[in-house]
Amino acid sequence: MRHARIVFDGRELDIDIDANDRITTADGEVLDVALDSDQITWLPPVKAPGTIFALGINYADHATELAFEPPKEPLVFIKHANTLTGHKQVSYRPDGIEYQHYECELVAVIGKTGKNIKREEALDYVAGYTVCNDFAIRDYLENYYRPNLRVKSRDSLLPMGPWIVDTADIPNANALKLTTTVNGKLTQDGTTKDMIFDVPFVIEYLSKIMTLNPGDMICTGTPHGIVDCQPGDTIVCTIEDVCSLETRMVSEQEFYGDKY
Amino acid sequence: MTANTLVNSKLVCVALNDKAQLAALDATFNDAPYKKPPTQPVLYYKPRNTWSVDGAEVEWAKDFGSNDVAAMAVGASLGVVIGKETCRVSAEDALNYVNGYTIVSDFSLPEESYYRPDIKGKCLDTSAPVGPEIVAADKIANPDALTVSISVNGEQKSVFELANMERSVAELISIISRIMTLQPGEIIAVGFAGDRVAVAKGDKVVASIEGVGTLNNTLGGA
Numbered sequence: 436m437r438h439a440r441i442v443f444d445g446r447e448l449d450i451d452i453d454a455n456d457r458i459t460t461a462d463g464e465v466l467d468v469a470l471d472s473d474q475i476t477w478l479p480p481v482k483a484p485g486t487i488f489a490l491g492i493n494y495a496d497h498a499t500e501l502a503f504e505p506p507k508e509p510l511v512f513i514k515h516a517n518t519l520t521g522h523k524q525v526s527y528r529p530d531g532i533e534y535q536h537y538e539c540e541l542v543a544v545i546g547k548t549g550k551n552i553k554r555e556e557a558l559d560y561v562a563g564y565t566v567c568n569d570f571a572i573r574d575y576l577e578n579y580y581r582p583n584l585r586v587k588s589r590d591s592l593l594p595m596g597p598w599i600v601d602t603a604d605i606p607n608a609n610a611l612k613l614t615t616t617v618n619g620k621l622t623q624d625g626t627t628k629d630m631i632f633d634v635p636f637v638i639e640y641l642s643k644i645m646t647l648n649p650g651d652m653i654c655t656g657t658p659h660g661i662v663d664c665q666p667g668d669t670i671v672c673t674i675e676d677v678c679s680l681e682t683r684m685v686s687e688q689e690f691y692g693d694k695y
Numbered sequence: 696m697t698a699n700t701l702v703n704s705k706l707v708c709v710a711l712n713d714k715a716q717l718a719a720l721d722a723t724f725n726d727a728p729y730k731k732p733p734t735q736p737v738l739y740y741k742p743r744n745t746w747s748v749d750g751a752e753v754e755w756a757k758d759f760g761s762n763d764v765a766a767m768a769v770g771a772s773l774g775v776v777i778g779k780e781t782c783r784v785s786a787e788d789a790l791n792y793v794n795g796y797t798i799v800s801d802f803s804l805p806e807e808s809y810y811r812p813d814i815k816g817k818c819l820d821t822s823a824p825v826g827p828e829i830v831a832a833d834k835i836a837n838p839d840a841l842t843v844s845i846s847v848n849g850e851q852k853s854v855f856e857l858a859n860m861e862r863s864v865a866e867l868i869s870i871i872s873r874i875m876t877l878q879p880g881e882i883i884a885v886g887f888a889g890d891r892v893a894v895a896k897g898d899k900v901v902a903s904i905e906g907v908g909t910l911n912n913t914l915g916g917a
Binding site: 485486510511512513515516517518550551575577578579580581582583584585588589590641643644645646647648691694695 | 704705707710711728729730731733734735737738739740742743744745757759761782783809810811812813814815818819820874875876878
């Protein structure tokens with residue numbers, strides 16, 4: 436089963452989506468609308484977003500050819516709900532920068548409170564998986580708490596969704612094809628099997644430091660294959676069996692409107 | 696996550712905002728891994744599992760072998776409580792978006808490096824008491840003129856005059872509001888004395904700001 440949050444017919448709804456793409460609301464109402472309908476506005480899929488953990492440098496797909504030594508422990512940074520937006524929504528490119536790129540990532544959504552969770556039991560704490568696009572602006576990188584908040588905490592630069600797939604429906608989260616297209620052209624073509632620290636490892640690691648809570652999210656990093664994105668570009672991040680997340684880039688002025 | 700925390704949704708902290716600390720570290724900023732001095736405020740989050748209250752016990756942290764860590768430290772800051780949606784505001788206008796002021800204590804492992812986000816050091820459960828209350832903004836004529844002090848077991852250990860901050864409260868609100876839209880109840884801890892105070896198990900820690908209040912916490916593990 437898949438779970439999402441949408442606005443439909445003026446109502447904000449929590450929905451379930453079955454294997455036949457049939458949409459049922461939390462009240463049991465069946466919606467007569469197709470998943471790709473423009474009548475649906477997709478919200479970020481986690482209803483009460485908690486702490487968002489994101490991983491940097493977590494793919495080793497070029498480790499062999501580059502003789503690159505993988506990190507010995509996860510590089511984790513934190514984001515908050517101001518960065519979230521939904522499927523088919525917009526993200527902005529700040530004025531006056533040279534290089535902003537997408538990062539297509541598998542996201543594990545925490546469903547149960549836990550501390551000191553063992554790897555073997557970690558998936559019991561995962562409600563499901565979704566996809567995010569953890570945009571980065573390389574111009575703003577500085578070597579202080581890198582990747583710093585100016586790079587990674589901006590409004591709208593973490594599109595997520597459209598839905599969460601139950602953990603039980605993804606038997607192996609480390610065997611999924613991961614692709615990104617920009618304006619229909621394939622620019623990133625990887626697989627989650629190249630992840631260095633997998634979801635159970637990261638849950639064990641983080642929960643040794645702190646308590647994880649329902650609504651927390653773990654964004655697991657992106658493989659090789661990133662390109663600069665400009666206003667007007669449409670970016671689609673896809674992870675096999677999970678979902679495809681579409682984002683349109685706009686300028687800073689278009690995004691902020693009156694507040695620009 | 697304490698139910699009656701004063702924090703709503705976000706606690707942003709500003710590191711390296713003590714002019715004396717910046718001066719002391721200046722020589723290292725041109726070396727690896729930093730290579731250049733910071734050009735922007737150095738920011739970090741205390742996430743929701745850290746939020747706590749006046750009077751609460753702060754857990755003594757464990758290492759990855761489940762043993763008690765050897766050392767912890769505390770810093771204290773003025774906490775600026777946002778009163779309304781704050782998006783891309785100017786420094787001149789920034790204080791109009793403040794609802795009030797409080798105190799944030801940041802318990803952590805000792806600060807050793809500012810290179811990577813300090814998740815292991817800063818994200819410890821119950822390590823960010825905030826309180827004792829929110830004092831209305833109109834009771835504080837000039838937030839940059841306040842002094843933050845820390846005492847441990849009755850002995851004064853740190854005094855930090857906010858006049859010695861690299862960036863003022865208004866400047867920080869303005870800069871942060873151009874990164875992220877701030878919401879009512881979100882709190883910015885605007886600056887800590889560069890020298891964090893070492894603490895031991897069972898210590899009674901008091902952070903105070905005249906006119907804002909006194910925040911009392913005790914280290915666990917004793």
